[in-house]
Every structure is written in C-alpha cells, then in structure tokens.
Amino acid sequence: MTRNNDPALLVLASLADGDKHGYAMMEDIERFSGVKLGPGTLYGAITRLEESGWIAPVPSEDRRQPYTLTPVGRKSLENELSMLDSVLKTAMKRLKHA
Amino acid sequence: MKNAIKRLISLYPQPWRSRYESEFNALLDDVPPTWGTFFNVFGGAMKMQFKTGRSWKIVSACALAGVIAGVALTWTIPHRYVSTAIIEMGDIGDAKINAVARTILSRAPLTRLIVEADLYRDLRATTPIEEIVERLTQDIRIQRAGGKQFVAVSVVASDAERAQKAAQILAADFLDAKVGTLVDPASLPVSPNGPRLSRNVVIGLLAGVVSGSLFALFAGLKVWKLAAGLGIAGAIAGAAVAFAMPERFASAAVLRYDGSPAGMAQLVAAVTGDASLRDVVQRLQLYPGEAGAERTLREHLHIEPVGNGRAISIRFDDRNRYVAQKVVADVVSRVIDQAVRSRSELRLVELLDPASLPLHPYSPKREMMAGAGFFAGLLCAVLLGVWGRFKRPFPAAAA
Numbered sequence: 001m002t003r004n005n006d007p008a009l010l011v012l013a014s015l016a017d018g019d020k021h022g023y024a025m026m027e028d029i030e031r032f033s034g035v036k037l038g039p040g041t042l043y044g045a046i047t048r049l050e051e052s053g054w055i056a057p058v059p060s061e062d063r064r065q066p067y068t069l070t071p072v073g074r075k076s077l078e079n080e081l082s083m084l085d086s087v088l089k090t091a092m093k094r095l096k097h098a
Numbered sequence: 099m100k101n102a103i104k105r106l107i108s109l110y111p112q113p114w115r116s117r118y119e120s121e122f123n124a125l126l127d128d129v130p131p132t133w134g135t136f137f138n139v140f141g142g143a144m145k146m147q148f149k150t151g152r153s154w155k156i157v158s159a160c161a162l163a164g165v166i167a168g169v170a171l172t173w174t175i176p177h178r179y180v181s182t183a184i185i186e187m188g189d190i191g192d193a194k195i196n197a198v199a200r201t202i203l204s205r206a207p208l209t210r211l212i213v214e215a216d217l218y219r220d221l222r223a224t225t226p227i228e229e230i231v232e233r234l235t236q237d238i239r240i241q242r243a244g245g246k247q248f249v250a251v252s253v254v255a256s257d258a259e260r261a262q263k264a265a266q267i268l269a270a271d272f273l274d275a276k277v278g279t280l281v282d283p284a285s286l287p288v289s290p291n292g293p294r295l296s297r298n299v300v301i302g303l304l305a306g307v308v309s310g311s312l313f314a315l316f317a318g319l320k321v322w323k324l325a326a327g328l329g330i331a332g333a334i335a336g337a338a339v340a341f342a343m344p345e346r347f348a349s350a351a352v353l354r355y356d357g358s359p360a361g362m363a364q365l366v367a368a369v370t371g372d373a374s375l376r377d378v379v380q381r382l383q384l385y386p387g388e389a390g391a392e393r394t395l396r397e398h399l400h401i402e403p404v405g406n407g408r409a410i411s412i413r414f415d416d417r418n419r420y421v422a423q424k425v426v427a428d429v430v431s432r433v434i435d436q437a438v439r440s441r442s443e444l445r446l447v448e449l450l451d452p453a454s455l456p457l458h459p460y461s462p463k464r465e466m467m468a469g470a471g472f473f474a475g476l477l478c479a480v481l482l483g484v485w486g487r488f489k490r491p492f493p494a495a496a497a
Contacts, residue, residue, distance in 0.1 A: 022121065023128035038135055039125050040142020043118060047146070064128075065121035 007037055007045035008054075012069065012077040015055060021064035022046070049073065099131040106136070109143035157310035164306020168298035181261035182252040183269035184243060184281045195249060196408060198275045199240050200354060202268060204450040208234050215264035217255055226457050238268065248281065262286045325479035329472045336471025337464060345459035347419035349426040350451070353410045353433060357446040359403070362410065365447075366401050369432045375399075378432075382424055399429065409450065419456045426453035 014020060014028045022042055030036050037045075046067065049055040054073030058066040069077070104126055107119055129135055147155065187195060201207070208231045212218060218230050243250035251268045255261035266283065273279070355362050368374065375392040378384070385391040400413045412429050416422040430453060437447040 022125040026125075026129070038138025038142070039122065039129055040138040040140070040145075043122055043125070044142050044145055047114065047118065063120060063124035065124070 007041050011045045015069045019058050019066045019068040021066045106139045110146050160310025161306035164302035168302025172295045172298045179258040179261040180254050181265040183265045185249045186279050186281045202271045328475035328479040332471035332475025333468045337468040340462040340464040340467040343462040346415045346461040347422045347456035348415040348460040349422035349453050350413040351426050351430045351453040352451040354448040354450050368436050423453050423455045
C-alpha cells in the first residue's frame with residue numbers, strides 16, 4: 001500500500017503539473033505536503049521511478065537535471081490517486097457515521 | 099560541511115554515480131548543508147549500495163565488521179591463565195580417584211578454595227557464592243595424563259598467581275587423601291591461554307561472511323524493516339509469555355554411594371514409594387487442598403544415579419524456593435535413614451552436597467524465550483519476504 005508520504009508518490013505528484021529539477025521538486029513537495037525530502041531520499045525515489053519508466057530526464061543545458069512524467073507514470077499516478085481517493089472517501093464517510 | 103556532504107557521493111555505487119553524480123552534485127549546491135542533509139545523503143548511499151551494489155561488497159563489509167568485532171571482543175575479555183599440577187597415582191584405580199575428585203569438587207571444599215586462592219574477587223562482591231562455586235567447577239579439570247598412572251589437575255583463573263595457588267591447593271587435597279604422590283607442582287603460567295585473538299578473528303570473519311551473504315541474498319527483498327519489526331515483536335511476545343509463566347526453583351543435593359546398582363535401586367525405591375512420599379507431603383504440608391499431592395510430588399522429584407552410578411543426585415523443583423530446599427533435605431535424610439536401617443548400606447552413603455537453596459528460578463528461561471521469539475519473528479519476515487518476492491516482483495508491477 002502506498003503511504004501519503006511515500007517519496008515516489010510525492011515526486012510523481014510534484015511532476016504532475018510540469019517538469020522540475022531536484023531542488024524545485026523538494027520545495028514543491030514541502031509546499032503542498034509539508035514533507036521535507038532530503039536529497040538522498042529524493043534521488044532514491046528518482047532512481048526507482050526512472051528505472052520503472054514512470055519519469056524521464058528532460059534534455060537541459062543546466063547542471064540541474066529536470067524530469068518529466070512519462071505517459072506510463074501519469075497513468076500509474078492516476079491509478080494510485082484514484083485508489084487513495086476511494087480510501088479517503090470511504091474513511092470520511094465511516095467517520096461521519098461512527 | 100557542504101564538502102563533507104559532497105564527499106559522501108563517493109559512497110554511492112559506481113553505476114549510479116556515472117548516471118546521477120553531476121545532477122546530484124548540483125542539487126547539493128542548492129540544499130542547505132545541515133547534519134540532517136549529511137545523514138540523509140549517507141543513508142541514501144547505503145540504501146543504493148544494498149540495492150545496486152554487488153554482493154561481494156556487502157559480504158566484505160560484514161566480514162570486516164566481524165573481524166573488528168572479534169578483535170574488540172578479544173580486548174574486552176579478561177585474560178585466563180591455566181596452572182597444572184601432575185600427580186602420580188601408581189596402581190590406584192579410577193573408582194578411588196573419582197571418589198576423591200567428587201569429594202574435592204563438592205561445595206564446601208570449593209568454597210574454601212575460592213577464599214584461600216582469592217578466586218573471582220570482583221565477582222564475589224556481586225554474586226552469590228553458590229553461583230561462583232558452579233562456575234569454578236567449569237574452571238577445574240582433573241584428567242588422566244601421560245598414561246594411566248598420572249592425573250593432571252588444572253585450574254583456570256584470571257591471573258597466573260591465583261591459578262597456581264588454586265592448583266596447588268587442589269593437588270594438596272589429593273595428596274591429603276593419600277591417593278598419589280606429587281610429580282610436578284602447579285606451574286606458574288607464563289602467558290595467558292585465552293582469549294585467543296586468532297580464534298576470535300576467524301569466528302568473527304566467518305560470522306561476518308555468513309551474515310553478509312544472507313544480507314546480500316535478501317537485500318533485494320526489502321524485507322529488513324519487516325524483519326526488524328517482527329523480530330522485536332517476537333522478542334516482546336516471548337518475554338511477555340515468559341513473565342506470565344510462574345517461576346520454578348530447583349534445589350539439588352548429591353550423595354556418594356559406593357554400593358551395588360541393585361542396592362541403590364532398592365534405596366531409591368524405598369524413598370520414592372507411595373508411603374514415603376505421602377509422609378513427605380504430610381510433614382511439609384505440600385500442595386494443601388490438592389488431590390493427588392503424591393503424584394505431583396513424584397512428577398517434580400528426580401532421583402537418579404550420577405558419576406557412573408557412584409553418586410545419587412536428588413533434585414526437586416517448586417514455585418517456592420524454600421519448599422524446594424526443604425523437600426530435598428527431607429528426601430536426603432530419608433535416604434540416609436534407609437541406609438541406617440539396613441546397616442550394611444550405612445558406610446556406603448555419604449552426603450557430598452547438602453540441599454541447596456536455589457537463588458534464581460530455573461524456569462521459565464526468559465532470555466531464551468525472548469531470543470526464540472526474536473528469531474521466530476525474523477524467520478516469519480524472511481518467509482514473508484520470499485513469498486512477496488514471488489508473488490509481486492518489483493518493478494514488474496510498476497510497468
């Protein structure tokens with residue numbers, strides 16, 4: 001099961017609105033989730049996601065390497081979020097009726 | 099600090115560095131150089147090593163750690179010296195030698211030996227003398243040497259002089275019993291015989307290679323957190339069960355017996371007969387209000403020959419340490435009474451070790467149960483990891 005602070009999910013969510021390099025992802029993730037990813041954790045997730053083909057590097061002249069979501073990655077993120085959404089709605093509903 | 103953090107990049111596996119080093123370096127230029135960042139990058143490097151590094155690196159690292167642990171252990175373990183005295187026995191038979199050895203190694207003479215040779219000085223300040231006597235029996239060796247006519251008496255101690263003095267006292271006890279003549283007085287050990295650095299290093303190396311191989315084998319299963327969790331949970335469960343179980347204390351006594359096996363059997367049968375046990379129950383008011391008290395007493399009372407049938411061991415366990423001791427003392431007096439009644443047996447029986455007062459419960463063995471729980475948890479985690487590996491391989495599910 002994916003946790004809401006899973007670094008891979010956070011990276012995918014960060015790239016959902018456009019390409020970003022590592023530091024931009026760290027700032028973005030902290031802004032929208034409150035989770036402060038360290039560089040080691042971030043690049044652990046980037047390595048796994050790139051191996052899985054969910055993200056890909058974007059050609060760049062800068063030393064900072066931007067990444068983009070691949071179509072497979074976008075689809076996987078949608079599936080993951082849809083499952084989380086279902087869990088969230090069910091839990092909220094049950095809490096209201098408890 | 100920033101430079102120190104950047105140096106950690108070299109801990110990442112080479113294939114990873116050739117792909118990500120430049121951009122990771124750029125990222126480290128942007129993030130604040132804190133201790134949190136330092137440890138995060140270090141942890142990331144370790145994870146990446148285990149994920150993509152070759153197994154031999156892990157095995158080498160674990161083997162090195164094992165060797166270091168072996169060396170460290172050697173330094174922390176106190177030195178042990180062995181002193182040996184040789185006694186010529188002539189044509190004295192094993193039975194006589196064993197009888198003398200049993201007498202010398204019974205509780206009272208060993209207690210005297212500990213005091214006179216000043217053995218276990220530090221331990222004596224914190225540990226009951228009974229436990230120290232038990233330990234001393236493991237540090238004494240009496241065995242045939244250089245053919246049938248010699249016996250070597252060896253004592254291991256924490257310093258050379260104490261080992262020599264203890265061996266001299268034991269040899270003197272043999273001579274007092276007129277069972278031999280001294281050939282070689284107890285030597286003063288020149289160098290310690292333990293701990294052995296080479297042996298500890300080899301053990302550490304082997305342990306490191308084995309644990310490293312296991313770690314390398316299962317590193318890809320991402321099962322280590324689960325293993326740690328289940329291991330700790332197992333240890334807690336084992337300890338909880340052990341603490342919930344009632345404690346039992348065992349008391350023991352040893353009687354020398356020089357008669358025939360048949361005579362011993364008769365003696366034991368008379369003492370463990372229904373009438374005798376009923377009398378024990380009534381006299382000591384054991385198991386009040388409990389039906390079948392004699393049967394319960396018999397279940398926990400163990401009378402058996404030891405030392406090749408030359409001694410009788412009497413052992414009883416109970417929830418109450420004083421009751422355990424009283425029962426053993428009572429049974430010992432019954433064995434002696436029985437011997438008195440059949441006069442011919444009297445000279446054959448002698449009390450070597452009176453009923454001991456158990457200081458610590460012999461059951462449940464809490465450390466062992468917690469350890470067993472820990473390893474059961476680890477095993478569960480490994481099995482779950484293997485099962486998960488075949489069930490849902492990563493990253494195939496991601497594709």
